Amino acid sequence: MLTVIERLIERLRAAGCVFAEDEAALLIEAAAGDAAALDGLVERRVAGHPLEYLVGWAMFAGERFAIADGVFIPRHRTELLATTAHELLHSGQTVLDLCCGTGALGATAVRGVPEVRLVAADIDPVAVACARRNLKGVEVYEGDLFDALPEDLRGRVDVLLANVPYVPTAQIAFLPEEFRVHERRAALDGGDDGLRVLRRVAARAPDWMAPGGHLLTEAGDGQLDVAHGILRAAGLEPRTVTDPETETSIVVGSMSRTIYP
Incomplete structure (x- = not known):
């Protein structure tokens, strides 16, 4: 039987997330132990929302920068x-x-x-x-x-x-x-x-x-x-x-x- 995180990884991978393991860990961190919040984040990620908007930050040059929906994600x-x-x-x-x-x-x-x-x-x-x-x-x-x-x-x-x-x-x-x-x-x-x-x-x-x-x-x-x-x-x-x-x-x-x- 798959664990919760294994099921999450499988779901993300099926949705085309190449780095499903890493994304699963970040979504769990962002949900902060709230199962309902985690479900919502996963739903949005599977639907194609950028990971950065879901976790609330973008990584750039080794540093995390706060970000919000719609704001240009630094590449x-x-x-x-x-x-x-x-x-x-x-x-x-x-x-x-x-x-x-x-x-x-x-x-x-x-x-x-x-x-x-x-x-x-x-x-x-x-x-x-x-x-x-x-x-x-x-x-x-x-x-x-x-x-x-x-x-x-x-x-x-x-x-x-x-x-x-x-x-x-x-x-x-x-x-x-x-x-x-x-x-x-x-x-x-x-x-x-x-x-x-x-x-x-x-x-x-x-x-x-x-x-x-x-x-x-x-x-x-x-x-x-x-x-x-x-x-x-x-x-x-x-x-x-x-x-x-x-x-x-x-x-x-x-x-x-x-x-x-």
Whole structure:
């Protein structure tokens, strides 16, 4: 006769959960001994709800970040964005995490760097609430891109993380159901070519960036040339950073250290 956990694992495996054993343990932990709560969590998982929403947190760069239904789930591949930002960052500088979601990117980028000012912003109030839980003591603003920010930040951002949506509208239908159905459309849909939001960010970013500052964003392989053109048109010098292991590419756009009159 199967034990309770063995039956749970079998049910998750039958539903297509590749890591059924690990998921079973996490769901049991989240239920905290409440059998009815566990049944509800399992029902939702079998129905296709993301595990992160059920347990209330997402793992990113080795750390748990609080999350809520509909908020963009930080991907393992996006760690390249955070680690590259970390390498560019120096003590005493300012980081802006735009379209911050849970705040995981900004938190990871500044980890271990002293005296950094981290500012985060998102248009989604649920995401902002999550970011405020994850980024204690950090300025987290709600609003549309730069409109959310305080004026004293203008011209002072050394590292601008812009994890904008970059999936072309026509490709949304081909995303895994977990993301396509359960994450907010606005967190995924980048318009006809996937770069609509990046254009909006790039057009205003130089006004907010410090001399020698860097803008970092993720893009698909087929978007890199166009993304370079967008950043170059905004006065930034672009380059691509690639991680072959995760097949991830990011674009870094850097400002000149010299301001001309």
